[in-house]
Amino acid sequence: MTTRFAPPPSPAVFTWVDPGDRPRVDAAGSGVYRTVHHDSVEALRHQVRRAAPTAVFMSVGRPLSDHAPRVARLVREFPRVPMVALLSRVDQSTPHAVLNLGNCGIRNLVDVRDSGGWHRLREFVAHEAVGDIDRLALAMLREELEGAPEDCWRFFEALFYARRPVTTIRALARALDVLPSTLMSRFFRANLPAPKQYLSWARLVRAARLLENPGLSLADASNQLEYSSAQSFGRHVKTVLGVTAGQFRRAHDGRTMLVRFRDELLRPHRDKLLDLRPLSGYPLGRRKRPPTVH
Helix, strand or coil: CCCCCCCCCCCEEEEECCHHHHHHHHHHCCCCCEEEECCCHHHHHHHHHHCCCCEEEEECCCCCCCCHHHHHHHHHHCCCCCEEEEECCCCCCHHHHHHHHHHCCCCEEEECCCHHHHHHHHHHHHHHHCCHHHHHHHHHHHHHCCCCCHHHHHHHHHHHCCCCCCCCHHHHHHHHCCCHHHHHHHHHHCCCCCHHHHHHHHHHHHHHHHCCCCCCCHHHHHHHCCCCCHHHHHHHHHHHHCCCHHHHHHHCCHHHHHHHHHHHHHHHHHHHHCCCCCCCCCCCCCCCCCCCCC
């Protein structure tokens, strides 16, 4: 199956890099990512809590003597955010600086002293931009929906592919160029769970993955997931799963929620989903007879 959903907007990369490296980081991101530079680790950490970046870049040359505990805390609190050390120059202090970043928990090192390094950095960001839980979800969907009509695939792809996923059926229908009433009626006629149920579970898959970062509070996560408040998020979790937001966080991660999505919403309905055409009507021979007008 091919990806046809509208491409996501450019992902954000947060940085704490040497001022001299900023123009080159910006230039390397042209068409791939947009950078948000920070002057301190604390400012960077504050921003990561507000909005999940695709990656964080740090210069190997940054002096860590006073900042190592803060960098280590950032890595520890946000294990699902890729942290990348950029090697832009080498001197006598470089081996020690690389070792310090490694001790802080940073495992990705990219040598950007030549054009090949900047190309590798662009490829890294492009790969991470989809999001690890999105890649897992799309791989699972390809396996479970093998043989499904293209527009059925597009519906499920839309739940996970967009960088800023839709949060309402109206927005989802608009993205798929179909009327909300039409979308809902086709699931109803096929005796399938409502589109809203699939959308609600997809949002909770993302929520579970985001909450794997211990540095995020429930309020932080609710804001990033575009709920109106932490209370609204809690009500959503309670309605869908019957547990509190705190219980949800303790019991689920992204993978376990994705397995539940598969086991409760895909596999029990697979035969019907393989015949579902939610965007382009019914297959020939299966079209419903229009009601008689008196």
